[in-house]
Amino acid sequence: MTGEEPVDDYLTNLRAQLHARPVDPATGDLLDEMRDHLLCSVEQQVAGGVAARPAALRALAEFGRVDTVAGALRGELVRPHLRRLSTTLLLLGVVGGASWVGVLLAGPAEPWTERTEPRPIVLFDAVGEFAGTATLLTAVLGALLIGCTGRFWRHPRLRACAQRWSLRACWASLTLGLLTTAQLGGYLLVRALTAPGSLIWPAVITTTAVTLAVVPLLARSVHTVAAMHPGQLLGSDAP
């Protein structure tokens, strides 16, 4: 049926505007649903005597311009990804943070007193405590905000606002998380160089490997959210 061609072209264009990965199941499901809608419309018109191609063009005109539909969908489609990102950040913050604190506390005590503590360690301690706490708090905030959007179905502005601030909290948590990781790396390096015997190396190596293994998972989640025009979401009132 020639009516399918304009419909499929439209949906290909829509997918491109949504910047969704080809394998994103949520987008795939939505496009399947829209295809069914458009073909229903074509079939109804064809049954009424309209030729397939004009019927498809009319169905598409009634459906709306690609950019309008993409704009309306983007905010809805990014939400599950944002929820996943905030959950990953939260889990990583809690589990990763607890693991590293455990590794550092379980071994021998720090081999210096307050008076003999190397300056870099003093700096790493201060930055680490601030960045680590802030990472966790912003991750909790991001997860709470995106988790409550479903309750705001009557209030589109409130929902959009919660989503926007959740996105901001996730970016903040990610940035602070990177800062925390950098200071942890620096702390471990200084302690390893000055007092290598004060670390339980098997635990340090295992925890480092697990932390690095989570990076691709987090990177994938970040990439998906970033690809869906977060700048536009941040600037809009009603995604």
Place this chain on the structure above:
Amino acid sequence: MRAEALKGHLDALLLAALEAGPAHGFAVMAELRRRTGGTVDLESGTLYPALRRLEEAGLIVGTWTTGPGRRRREYQLTDRGRAALSNERGVWRDFVATIGAVLEPPAPMGAPGGTA
């Protein structure tokens, strides 16, 4: 009636369109057009973000079925959705009664319901 005029009411309209039973997106749109005598001029593409929103809020639930040679997603009201629809109806009736009492022209003097 264009989308701007429906702002704030679309969700309630969709819940009402699904009250009779499960329906897919195209059928929901057709039901809206039928019940409004075709006066609702909504771009069908904007229906889907709204359906997602209602599903996320737990007011409707979607399930995949098989249409004529393709996948089809049908929606139906949940108990929470029925309660929300009932609430929306109450709010709408109050709104119409309040605003109507002011906007409707007063009954002429001496007419039934008018002042003597």
